[in-house]
Amino acid sequence: MKYDSNKLFCFSPPVMIATFVIEISLAIYTVWRYKLTKVSRLAIILFVSLSVFQLAEYMVCRGIGGNALVWSRIGYIAITVLHMLAILTKTKKKWMIWPGYLAGAAFIAFFSLIGRSIDGHRCLGNYVIFQVAPGFGWLYGLYYYGLLVVSLLIGLYYLRRSLSKKMSIAIRSLMLGYTIFIIPATTVNLVDPTTIAGIPSIMCGFAVLLAIILAFLVLPAAGEKKT
Numbered sequence: 001m002k003y004d005s006n007k008l009f010c011f012s013p014p015v016m017i018a019t020f021v022i023e024i025s026l027a028i029y030t031v032w033r034y035k036l037t038k039v040s041r042l043a044i045i046l047f048v049s050l051s052v053f054q055l056a057e058y059m060v061c062r063g064i065g066g067n068a069l070v071w072s073r074i075g076y077i078a079i080t081v082l083h084m085l086a087i088l089t090k091t092k093k094k095w096m097i098w099p100g101y102l103a104g105a106a107f108i109a110f111f112s113l114i115g116r117s118i119d120g121h122r123c124l125g126n127y128v129i130f131q132v133a134p135g136f137g138w139l140y141g142l143y144y145y146g147l148l149v150v151s152l153l154i155g156l157y158y159l160r161r162s163l164s165k166k167m168s169i170a171i172r173s174l175m176l177g178y179t180i181f182i183i184p185a186t187t188v189n190l191v192d193p194t195t196i197a198g199i200p201s202i203m204c205g206f207a208v209l210l211a212i213i214l215a216f217l218v219l220p221a222a223g224e225k226k227t
Contacts, residue, residue: 023051034223052078061123072118173217177210
């Protein structure tokens with residue numbers, strides 16, 4: 001697919017690197033503004049995970065930093081960590097956390113140790129297609145969407161309980177962030193089914209909205225500011 005490399009498509013390399021800068025800046029801002037509590041630590045790791053995936057995409061598309069398949073694997077490890085931690089932001093119940101943890105750990109091991117876990121890629125004008133090893137793509141898709149849906153359900157469960165005003169704001173804001181993260185990418189997939197192969201790339205393009213909501217709505221309600 002040919003495209004004008006100087007034109008800013010939705011998730012073109014210049015946009016990828018700009019998104020990386022925004023997300024890593026939010027991580028630095030969080031370290032500077034908030035005490036390192038469980039909430040702020042999770043937020044920082046989420047920001048860094050998102051930014052690493054954007055950097056990996058940029059490296060793949062620009063052919064920088066060596067083997068593109070290595071960067072592809074780094075990117076997938078980053079978003080696997082993101083999804084592992086997503087479920088932690090709303091619950092302390094081990095029976096809810098451990099299945100997500102075990103699945104995430106298995107995928108991290110897969111992408112870290114299996115050389116052909118990602119066996120190809122295509123950098124298109126709007127997004128990147130990563131080819132997961134045959135037979136594993138649908139499993140990762142189930143994990144990818146599954147933990148997001150579970151996180152939303154957990155949020156709904158906790159909103160039915162008596163919560164402080166700040167905690168209620170934090171959970172509602174986080175659910176809004178996940179919804180904004182999910183719906184645009186899903187809409188793109190429904191309009192053009194050929195984009196399904198690029199789900200991680202497309203969703204992480206929209207994830208900058210999740211990062212902004214986390215930084216300026218969730219953390220002010222749930223974080224502890226430095227004096």
